[in-house]
Amino acid sequence: MTTTANPSDYSAARARLLAEPGRGGAQRRAALARLADGWLTELFTTAGAPPGTALVAVGGFGRGELSPRSDLDVVLLHEGPIDGELPERIWYPVWDGGVALDHSVRTLSEARAVAAEDLKAQLGLLDARHIAGDPALTASLRSAVLADWRATATKRLPELHQLCLERAERHGELSFLLEPDLKEARGGLRDVVALNAIAATWLADAPRDGLDAAAARLSDVRDALHLTTGRATERLGLHDQDQVAAHLGVLDADTLLRQVYEAARTISYAGDVTWRAVERVLASRSNRGRRVSRLAFPFSGVGRGAGAVARGAVERRPLAEGVVEQDGEAVLAQGARPAQDPVLPLRAAAAAAQAGLTVSYATVRRLAAETKALPVPWPDEAREQLITLLGAGEACIPVWEALEAEGLITRLLPDWERVRCRPQRNAVHTWTVDRHLVETAVKAAAMTRRVARPDLLLVAALLHDLGKGWPGDHSEAGEVIVRDVAVRMGFDKTDTETLALLVRHHLTLVDTATRRDPDDPATVDLITKVVGTLPHLELLHALTEADATATGPAAWSSWRASLVDGLAARVAAQLAGGSSFPADADPTAEEERLAVEAARTGGPALSLLAQSHQDAFSTEPMGVELTLAVPDQPGLLGTVAGVLALHRLTVRMASLRELDPVGAGPVLLLSWTVAAEYGELPEAARLRADLRRALDGSLDVARKLAERDAAAPRRRGIATPPPVVTVAQGASSSATILEVRAHDAPGLLHRIGRALDAAGVRVRTAHVSTLGADAVDAFYVTDAAGRPLGAEHARDVATAVQTALG
Known part of the structure; x- marks a missing residue:
């Protein structure tokens, strides 16, 4: 399609193009750019531009994409002095035609100087495209700007990221707004420009799956918005959504918004992954392979994984079975086999969230590609890992977004698809x-x-x-x-x-x-x-x-x-009036046998049984059942719990109760269900030996735990609600019940047991359970004479336990 330098001819040609049936989307945006190119070329020629000048499109126009109401963003580039009226002979016809124009006149050195001072100008020049005049001059500009951008990437990328954060703060998240700004909001078209700029540095690139389609969808919606409103607006207002949906042939405004939200989430997630990769690359360059503190680097607040690793040796620390921390992200351990472990996505997600990390992009992709569907009903571990993930609070969100970006959430919860990206038209x-x-x-x-x-x-x-x-x-x-x-x-x-x-x-x-x-x-x-x-x-x-x-x-x-x-x-x-604590079940035959043995010998009787709890996907033991009968002695609960913590066993359930099987005095019966934090379960003989040593005093459990904790590297974790220790008034007539609700952690039960022992109370019965990342425990305690505690004494004991838990 051709036109003349006459503004009215250009306007008529543009109107015919916009009215062409079947012409839309990227094809129409490219046609509009070509039409503008032809018009500006004629204006440039008619104006008598001398050799050594060039007309260059930048920004969106430079990318060859013009929406119906987009500005024409151009630079008149020249090598030496030019007629001062030359620019006006080009610009005035554009203004006369009512077309928005963003223009500048620069030499090559001036363009580079402006770009060095103005990041937004530099971003526009990265998309420079020749329109008319001397093509060599445009090529020189492109080469120089790209070289400058790559040479100064370590300085400019943090600045670019700060601009993105400030823009998101001003305009919100496109994925959730009822009246979103399609360009400026987080996940909008401006973020696509930023991702392309990062790619131009050659330091990192965004995940490309679905990114171009998402950008095209937002551009199509913007085009329809321009056509239905007749204005160069980027905000998709409520009153315009039905018309825009109809123009695009979409069912209704809700469907339109869901498509916009889905596109925005793809772009947002790509941005999270890319900025994370940039952080690691720049940190490795400035610190010779050592990670820098997030507080000292302007990329804090991203924390949403990529998959690359910094140069040099990378430390890998275990988080959970099959999951390790590497370079600030949760990744799969070398021996992990996603195809054989359907719980692995939830385990990796829960471990990452609880550690305040995210799951790396490469890991999520692999989990989505290789992991089989969970059996129905889910294994107990899968349910516990979901609860642990949710219990991480704010740290759950970036992990959840990473899983959702690869379709893992809908795979776990098929009903989620009906509410995914569903708008709520309520202020x-x-x-x-x-x-x-x-x-x-x-x-x-x-x-x-x-x-x-x-x-x-x-x-x-x-x-x-x-x-x-x-x-x-x-x-x-x-x-x-x-x-x-x-x-x-x-x-x-x-x-x-x-x-x-x-x-x-x-x-x-x-x-x-x-x-x-x-x-x-x-x-x-x-x-x-x-x-x-x-x-x-x-x-x-x-x-x-x-x-x-x-x-x-x-x-x-x-x-x-x-x-x-x-x-x-x-x-x-x-x-x-009623108690919410479970009643004690009758002892099993094995428990009675152990109690009798302990009562007759005066020493501990142990039964240790590894339970496989196998399903079709796993043959590894998932838990250990430990039963211990021992004549009552001070500190028993804390001592046994400490030994389990030394062996990196997490207590899932536990109970403690008194029996007197032969009338020779009380025997305490402890029944435990424990699981390995990661790795293999301990050998039964070694665990049994350490329990005996701890009970006879030859193994100082508290000292061993303190030494191990001091030697372990400090890992960033999440903020959790503080522990709560309360007295359940009137729930029992024969004992005082202390309720402990706390975030589960290695050695938690050991600390509780030591605090109760230090307070001089006897634990007559206990019910311990770990639900996801939370421990909910009840301890029936008495004084040394076996009586319930007085009200003030009970409050003091509760305070002492809470203080011990910190």
Whole structure:
């Protein structure tokens, strides 16, 4: 298509091009650029431009991409003095035609000097493209600018990243905004330009799968926005979305937004991966292979993996079975076999999040390509690893995004696809449905000390709005969905019913508190009938707050919080009276045999059994059952727990109780279920020998643990809610019950046992459980005479334990 230097001819030709049926997308953007090229070439020639000058397109125009209302961004390049009116003879016809023009007049040295001072100008020049005049001059400009960019990359890339962070702060995340800026928001078209600039340095490149398609989709939406509004706008306003969707042939505005969000997430994730790679390359260059502190380097806040490693020797530290930390990321151990270990994606994700890391890009790609689907129901470990991942709080988010970018989340939870990228057309909501669910789990992770079942709280938080992907009331639909999901995850019938109750009634508490009289006994009766038990009330109360605070600032206030808290307190008072701790089961024949042996010999009796818990994908033992019977002695709980910690065994469940099998005095029976942190399980004979040595005093467990901790390299971890130690008033008439809720860590039970021993109390019975990353323990303690502790004494003991846990 040709035109003349006459602005009206150009405008007419442009209008005909835009009206051509079937012409759209990248093809139309390229045609618009060619049309503008032809017009500017005629203007350049008509203006009488002398030799030694060139007209150069830069920015988006330089990339050969023009949206219907894009500016023409050009540089008039010259070698020596030129007629001062030459630029005006080119620019004025453009202005007369009503076309937006961004222009400059530069020599080669001036262009390089401006680029050196102005990063945005340098980015535009990286896309310089010849339009008219001396092509050698344009080629010299391109070569010089690229050479300068590569030579100064170590300085300019941190500056570019800072610009990206500031822009994201101003414009928000494109993936979640109801009225997003398609260009400036995080994940928008401006980020694609930044990624291309990074690639031009030759230091790193973005993952390219889906990136070009995502950029093209955002450009198509921007084109349609320009055509429907008649303005050069980048903001996809609510009132324009139906028209833009219709112009693109998309079903409706919600479908349009989902496509925009999906494209933005692809771009955002590519940016995270790329900036992470840049950080490592620059750190290795400036520190000779040693990593620099994130606080000293301007790439903090990215933390979302790539896959490259810094030059030189790289330290690999174990995180979990098959997972190690390398260069600030979680990667697969050399012996890991994803095809034979379907739990590995969740294990790697949980280990990374708990360590405050992310899973490397290469690792996520490999897991997505090689890992088989989880069996149904899930193995216990898979469920525990999901809970551990969610329990990491904020650190869960970048790991979750990495898994989702490669389709692993939908593979684990097929129902997730219906809510993924689903917009919420309510000003109260900050996030899309899927991100709101993750944010609710993040909020719930900070509330795990408030509930006896943090695992159910975290899973309910993640699943509570899954019904929004289905017709009808989302709470009712969600109840049906969560029953199916819970069974697939391997929850038993009781826990499945609890999750269904939480999802069905996740709005009931706040709705009732704000719409009914909380002082009316009928209001309290209503909630009492819904929850049924104090543990259910705890869970629903925490879920209500997590859901509301994750929704947005308008969804929760001190007034709403006070109403909900007040109603929950009244319901709790009505439900109070029963104990939430499990009753002791009758001892097994093996336990009775050990107790009799210990009572008769006066020494410890041990039974150590490795349980395979095998499924079709694994033949390795996944746990050890240890039973120990020993005549009562001070410090028994802490001593045994310390030996297990020395052998890097994590306590999953434990119980301690008194038996008197032959009337010769009390014998303490300890039943443990433990698992290796990583690597092989310890040899039974060695574990048995160390237990005997610890009990007879020849092995100083506390000193050994302190020495090991002092020698271990300090690893960055996540911030967790502080431990909570409380006295369960009135829950037992024969003992005082101390509840301990804390983040699980090596040696936790050892520290608790030592603190109780130092406080001079006897542990008569204990129930210990690890749920994901949280420990929820109950200790039935008495004084030396076997009596319950006085109220003040009990508070002092609780304070001492909490102090010991730090």
